[in-house]
Amino acid sequence: MIRKAMENDIPVLLDIYNDSILNGTASFEEEPLTYEEGQRWLKEHQEAYPILIFEDDGQLLGFASLSPYGRKRETAYCSAEISIYVSKKAQGKGVGSRLMDAIIEAAYHAPKIKQLISVITEGNQGSILLHEKKGFIYGGRLVNVAEKHNELLSVVYYQKDVTKA
Numbered sequence: 001m002i003r004k005a006m007e008n009d010i011p012v013l014l015d016i017y018n019d020s021i022l023n024g025t026a027s028f029e030e031e032p033l034t035y036e037e038g039q040r041w042l043k044e045h046q047e048a049y050p051i052l053i054f055e056d057d058g059q060l061l062g063f064a065s066l067s068p069y070g071r072k073r074e075t076a077y078c079s080a081e082i083s084i085y086v087s088k089k090a091q092g093k094g095v096g097s098r099l100m101d102a103i104i105e106a107a108y109h110a111p112k113i114k115q116l117i118s119v120i121t122e123g124n125q126g127s128i129l130l131h132e133k134k135g136f137i138y139g140g141r142l143v144n145v146a147e148k149h150n151e152l153l154s155v156v157y158y159q160k161d162v163t164k165a
Helices: 007-023 035-044 095-109 125-133
Strands: 002-004 051-056 059-068 079-086 115-121 137-148 151-161
Touching (some): 007 035, 007 079, 059 095, 079 095, 095 125, 115 125, 125 151
Parallel strands (some): 079 115
Antiparallel strands (some): 002 051, 051 059, 115 151, 137 151
């Protein structure tokens, strides 16, 4: 089942996200988020910019979110950045694909969002293939923009038009 995240989901959301911070390169953050930061994060992700979770048999297995894309003071942006994180035990089981479908649908119903943007750490082939399968198009590459776990990382951008026809 996919539903909007609630405050009681924060500990598991943080477990999934913080594991990625500590052990992966999908997020360029280096310090795990605290519960208080998780509360602020959830509060910021309401209405047009939700956090959706995938739950199976009472277990939260992943989440997807939309975030405003662009600089905070610039209000002309009509794009949202998409993020999807799946727990290690649920990877490769279609959770990310179902979350992607749900978050794209949420973007279609958001009044201002016209484009979805995804910033993917280069080499994350699973994420790249999922985005291509869901109709995202390649938008460019930035080389060596971050360093994490003693590795220089590049990013690729993918974009999907969600204009209401």
